[in-house]
Every structure is written in C-alpha cells, then in structure tokens.
Amino acid sequence: MELEGKVVVAQGGGPTAVINQSLVGAVLESRKFRQVTKVYGAVNGVAGIINEDFLDLTQETTHNLEQVAITPSSALFSTRDKPDKKYCQEIFKVFIAHNVRYFFYIGGNDSADTVRIVNEEAETAGYEFRAIHIPKTIDNDLLMNDHTPGYPSAAKFVAQAFIGLNLDNRALPGVHIGVVMGRHAGFLTAASSIAQKYPDDGPHLIYIPERTFNIDKFLMDVKKTYDKYGRCLIAVSEGVMDENKVPIVTKLIDSGTDAHGNKQLSGTGALGDLLADQIKNKLGIQRVRSDTLGYLQRSFMGCVSSVDQHEAREVGEKAAQFAIWHNVDGSITINRTGYYSVDYKLTDLKNIAANTRLMPDEFINAEGNNVTEAFKYYLQPLLGSDMPEASMLRAPRAKKILNP
C-alpha cells in the first residue's frame, strides 16, 4: 500500500556549488507522486524542523526552482546543529504532527548520522517513515562513494585558481602558497595538480593532511624547487598536521572551536602567512605571497562542473525514487562504473555516518609532497565539459646582437 504523507527536505553543513541541484531534484521528483500531499523545505536544516519553520515548496514555481538549482549555497539555509537523541525526538514529534512520511537530508557524514537516529526513533515508535541521506561535501570524504556531489565543482574552482596562480607566479616569480580547505582529506588540495600542464608548471609541491607535515622538510622542498625553477608554487591543505596530529596552524593561532569541537581552520589567513614568514626568514627569499582560497571554494557563483550539476540533481531524484517507490531507507552513493559513467545505489546509513574517507595511497607520491597520475586520471572526468586550459607562447628566441 502507498504511504501517504508529506515530504520534508533539508540541507545541512557547509554549502556547495550544487547542493541546490539535489534539493530541486528531490523536490521536483517528489511532487510527481500522488501519495505525496505536500513537499516542505525545512529552513536552516534540522533547526527548522524542530521550529516547524517550513517553506511549502509545493507552491514554488518550476522556473524559480530551476534558477535556484544553478545558484550556489544552501537555498533552504543551513545549520551546524548536530542533533543528539533528544533533539531527534523533537524532530520526530514534528514529523508526526505534520504527517511527514518522507525525510531527505542533504549533507555530509554528520547529516547521515542525524538521519540514522531519526530513523531509529521512527522504528521504535512503529511510525511508518522513510528517511534518506543525500550526499554532499566538497571534502569528498564520504565512505562508499567514488566521489561526492559538491567536490567536483570545488575541485574545478581550486584547479582554475591554481592555473591562474601558476601563470601569475611565472610572470612575477617568487614563492606563492595557496591554502586549500580540507581538515582531514586532501582531495580538494590535490585538485590543484590539474594546473600542471607544461613541464615547469606548478603547483610544484602539494601537502595534504594524509601525510605528516614537517616544517624542515617543507623548507628543503621549497628551496630545491626554487633553485631549479627560480620560483615555487605550493598547494597546502588547511588541515596539515605534525607528527603528533597537531594542526600546523594551531601551533600559531589561539582561536575558538566550532560547535563540532573542531579548531577553526577556515576563515583566517593565518596558515598561509605563517608558512610565508618561515620561507622569508629561513630561506631568505624575498618575494613570498600566500592566498587562502577560503569560502570562495564552496560558494563562488559561476564555477561549476557540468558533471557535478547533473549528478547532484540525480542523487536528489534518486532519493525520492528510492523512498517513495521502493519504500527503503539509507544513503545514496555514487559508484563509478566506467570512464566515465556512474550508477547510484543505496547503502546503510551506518556505513556513511561519522566516518571519514581519506586519499588512498596510490593517489599520493612517495615523498608525500605531490599527487600521482592515478589521482589526475581519477579527477579529470569529474571536472566536466568546460574545464578551461592555459596556453603558453612557443615562439623561438630571437638572436641577440649586442651581447650574443
């Protein structure tokens, strides 16, 4: 028998360039089913649910939904609330009151965990209810997934940024450091490697949290590169850590902690400035600059991978199809089936919740300061159809006359 009731869609955690595609995919697909009485969007994630703060997306125009789909960041706004059991019981109360029978939560592994607990509450109470986690994270760190929606577009932004930084660094040589988001996983920082087109192209050095960051080794690497090319472009994850797993940046800054107990690594230029100072002072190189790519990586308007757009839409659609047609729970996963093709499956929520996937060893070079071609082969198709490329002049040198 068909399970009649409302759908609630919500967005959690950090925004991405395509999280609204998943929202719109889930909403448009849900609106097709006759057993769906209304499609609600919870404002500010789970916080909007316990406050009964819903937009009635059944009354949103299709045109505006399509416009929102190509707009970055979370159109339903987000939250950093990480519900415990009690919070989830509050959610469940609201769901019963509004006869919500389907819940789609777009987010990372914290959001998957929320979905898991809400589902448990429903089961305990014998309330018939389907909840699906729709994956999203620019960090690309969910288990069971070849990659996650949001990552390809953020990777494209990082790649385009480093293509530019490499050209800039060649035009006006020196050392340039680009700090990229990533607390635990280096996938996003590794995307900078796409800028390595010509033999002397940077980033010449790439540091990720999967490998211990040693400041002396770092300085030696920089010196070696600078001696060879007369310049050096570096990509470094904000989360690089020393041998005791202490983030390099926390050795310097005294900052607050966020609601998840994480040290604040984003929204400050401290790591880049610290590393630049080290290079200036210890290597005596004069022109040292750093850029912290910051929030632009996840919300920049107009830098989106076409593959990411389509996949983010599809995982939203699939969530509605799995829950409403097939009456099953879980987390949608992206599985690579060819080069390049994917398929979507459903996995148990506990496989995703509160876990983190790191870069596999085969993607990292032996020295731990760059990526391998295996990584580039993995990333390339995710960047989509319109990835721009830089070109250099190839004209021959003219003969000198005064000082031949």
Next chain:
Amino acid sequence: MELEGKVVVAQGGGPTAVINQSLVGAVLESRKFRQVTKVYGAVNGVAGIINEDFLDLTQETTHNLEQVAITPSSALFSTRDKPDKKYCQEIFKVFIAHNVRYFFYIGGNDSADTVRIVNEEAETAGYEFRAIHIPKTIDNDLLMNDHTPGYPSAAKFVAQAFIGLNLDNRALPGVHIGVVMGRHAGFLTAASSIAQKYPDDGPHLIYIPERTFNIDKFLMDVKKTYDKYGRCLIAVSEGVMDENKVPIVTKLIDSGTDAHGNKQLSGTGALGDLLADQIKNKLGIQRVRSDTLGYLQRSFMGCVSSVDQHEAREVGEKAAQFAIWHNVDGSITINRTGYYSVDYKLTDLKNIAANTRLMPDEFINAEGNNVTEAFKYYLQPLLGSDMPEASMLRAPRAKKILNP
C-alpha cells in the same frame, strides 16, 4: 614614407585576465604591415629589452596566439622594474641595434611613464620611432579612461565571489569580511555591490580607500547591520586608511616594502584577520570569518568579462594601427560613447603617466560605507553577456501545528 623596422611588444606590472588579448591584438595587427620586418615579444617586460631577451612572435602560430589570448596573466611574463633615465637609455641602445621602430608597452601608469621617457630619448637622438602605451590595470585607476582593460574581468570575479559569499553568509549567518585589492582606488571593491539583488543581500557595507576608515565607526556600522539582519557581509579595500593616510593594515603588520616603495598589502590575510578580531572582541559576535580574495582577482582562469576580452583585444589592435598607419605616439584610451558603446582615442602620455584616478564622489554614498546606483549603472555593462545571477526560493511559509 613608411618607417621600416621591428615591433617590440612587452607587458609590465601585475597580470590581468585579458592582458594577453592586448598582446595578441597588437601582434596580429602588426604582422599585417609590410614595413614591419619582425614582431618581437620582450620577455619580462623592460628587463627583457635591456637583456635582448626576445621571442620572435612572427614565428608564432595564429592558433596558439588565440589560445594565449584567452589565458590569464602575462604570457611574456612581467617585471616590477620601473626604469629611470639611464635604464631607458639602455632600452634605446637595444632598439637601435635591432632596428626597432615600434614599441608597444601594455601596463599601468608606471608603464606609461616608461614609454614617455623612451620616447624622449628617441627624440633627443633624432631616431625615428613610435611608442604607444596600451592601458591595463585591474585597479581601473588610469586618468582619461572610462575604464581600463582588466578591470571588468577582475570586477566580475569580485562580483561572483560576493554573490557566493552573500549566499554562504545567509545560509550560515555571522559576520563575513571580504578583502579586495586596491591601494588607492576603490573601483574593484565597489564591484562587490553587484551581489545586492534581493533587499537583504550583502555586501551590507563597502569600505574603499577614497573615504577615511575609522575603526569605531566601522564597528558601529557592523553592529547596526548585524542587529537588523542577524548577519553582516562586508567588502573592504586592502588599502583603507585612517585619517592620517596610514593604511589600517600597517598599524598591525610589520612587513617589507616592494620595489615601488609601497607597503605590501597583497598576499597576506592580515587585514581581514585584524578586522575579524576587532568584531569578535569588541562586539562579542562569535561567528566572524574573513576571506582575502588575493591574487585570484587578477589571474583566476575562466572568469572573464566578454566586453573586457573584446576591448583588450581592440586596444592592442588600435596601438598597432595608430603607430604604424598614423605614425603617432601616445596612450590608448577607452571612451564611453553610449550605453553601451566605446571608442578608442590617443592621449598624450603625460596625461596617464604617474597619475591615479579615484572613484568620483557620485559613486559613493553619503555615509562613505557603500556605493550608489550611479556606480552600479556604470559597472553593469562592463560585466559582459554572461554574468551569472543568484536566485532565492520564494515559496510561502507553511502553517505551524505544534507552536502556531
């Protein structure tokens, strides 16, 4: 009689997204004239000239030139050398040895000054020679120009960045500061105003070097905005100064000076972090983040205004036409003739050299913390045909049941 000899093209100062369009415009146009024996590109600007370090661009393929044209940064590389009279005499020696009769220098007001001195040397020596300055600067601060090539694309980047930051700041509220390039002129920072689409959109506050920056007034502005919207997005020029013309950032950091005697304002996240600390400590707001847009503003691959592309190409072409057909010297200027149409003229080099244009008063609001509609009307057509736009959900709120 036709003046037979070589053409030298060079690029100076900071790269832009379209400086290679001007290069390719000048090269392709110059290659059409029979009196042009060769077209050389000086490697690393004027430094390449005194080292006789030239690429023979007569031997570059048209396809590769077109690929280079759509690549950001300076394909001939750049220099911060600011030649004095002696340096210019060295340049002139090389020009005579290679029978260089045409010199096109793409750059800002420092480059215009170089062209002016080289021209003087040629005149003194009775050497028949044409030199033209091709304008370029993301700062938009050259006199006699409606705007300068490079600015529209950098402005588009800043606008797209702030559209994203505004959405991000709405999804996860707090105070967010975006630091934009600009030592003296606020045009680039002002471009952030394009993100103001819906009534509560940020940036809510825009601070530019043309107005004195007072930290207490700043904090009052932030508090007022935060109280009203529950969030606050701020755009601030790296070069904002106090009432004694001391850059706010130099009050904090002890950094070196560059070759032009300017304090280093770029390539560091210091200003953003300083202002964030002020807001945290003095207003007690917890979630405060800052992004320093940095070098991405001038070299990001794949964010270009179509208008800027075309105009940058045309000023390069016009330089060749003025010099080789019309046998005249000067600096090319862009003049707005309609909404939107432009024409190119030639002005005396001394009108451009070593001068700086600031934002006119009519572009700045009375409080000095935002821009006017006159500015937006000025900027809009420069952003080109594919400026993306953000959209919000407009669905009605659903009725509450538990706590109506």
